[in-house]
Amino acid sequence: MSGGSAALQPPADAVKPVRHADAPAPGELLGAHYSQCFGCGGEQPHGLHLEARAGEGVSLTAEFTVQSAHQGAPGLAHGGVLTTALDETLGSLNWLLRTVAVTGRLETDFARPVPVGTTLYLSAEVTAVAGRKIYSSAVGRIDGPDGPVAVRADALFIEVKVDHFIDHGRQEEIRAAMNDPDQIRRARAFEVNP
Numbered sequence: 001m002s003g004g005s006a007a008l009q010p011p012a013d014a015v016k017p018v019r020h021a022d023a024p025a026p027g028e029l030l031g032a033h034y035s036q037c038f039g040c041g042g043e044q045p046h047g048l049h050l051e052a053r054a055g056e057g058v059s060l061t062a063e064f065t066v067q068s069a070h071q072g073a074p075g076l077a078h079g080g081v082l083t084t085a086l087d088e089t090l091g092s093l094n095w096l097l098r099t100v101a102v103t104g105r106l107e108t109d110f111a112r113p114v115p116v117g118t119t120l121y122l123s124a125e126v127t128a129v130a131g132r133k134i135y136s137s138a139v140g141r142i143d144g145p146d147g148p149v150a151v152r153a154d155a156l157f158i159e160v161k162v163d164h165f166i167d168h169g170r171q172e173e174i175r176a177a178m179n180d181p182d183q184i185r186r187a188r189a190f191e192v193n194p
């Protein structure tokens with residue numbers, strides 16, 4: 001862990017995260033939350049196609065293989081793409097909390113270059129919750145799930161209502177999502193919080 005800036009330090013009244021009773025079982029693939037998502041959607045040809053799998057507690061693992069469309073320098077992954085992989089992995093923790101939340105702050109450390117063709121093995125966990133604020137950390141390793149750390153991140157997600165997306169998203173995509181029964185089903189899974 002990098003420790004992060006002051007904004008990423010949980011306050012004194014923060015509590016441990018609680019895995020939702022209906023969270024996917026450890027080992028279960030989480031699937032895409034939106035088919036057009038650049039991080040996990042299957043309908044984005046140059047997207048990351050990141051696959052996340054539930055872990056124990058409020059943790060998960062994910063994999064992403066760097067494609068040539070993800071280059072920054074010749075043959076190397078773009079740092080922003082690696083940060084996207086971390087953002088998507090950390091955001092996927094919402095499945096385990098069953099909370100709708102968006103990234104408020106995300107700090108990335110780049111420890112090693114990541115060549116095209118490399119599979120990044122990511123792991124992430126929620127470390128603390130304080131009201132609407134969800135604190136989390138992730139690492140990405142290369143050469144296998146126990147290989148050296150290439151990237152790591154600390155993040156603060158902020159819980160929002162589903163209306164956040166309806167109010168701010170472009171109408172064209174909002175309408176299409178609302179006409180998609182699969183998308184409605186995924187959204188409803190998050191509406192019922194204890």
Ligand SMILES: CCCCCCCCCC(=O)SCCNC(=O)CCNC(=O)[C@H](O)C(C)(C)COP(=O)(O)OP(=O)(O)OC[C@H]1O[C@@H](n2cnc3c(N)ncnc32)[C@H](O)[C@@H]1OP(=O)(O)O
Pocket residue numbers: 007033039087088089090091092093094095101102103104105131132133156158160
């Ligand atoms: C299962 C689903 C899987 C999903 C995977 C998705 C992965 C990708 C996730 C994303 O990339 S989401 C897209 C990127 N993020 C955004 O577009 C968010 C844009 N920002 C906003 O919409 C608003 O700024 C936000 C909702 C985050 C906060 O606005 P609010 O008006 O709701 O909250 P407010 O400003 O009152 O802040 C609430 C608390 O959070 C704190 N806060 C908010 N933004 C912060 C920030 N950036 N840094 C530090 N603290 C922050 C703020 O200080 C405050 O703390 P206190 O309660 O202690 O006073």
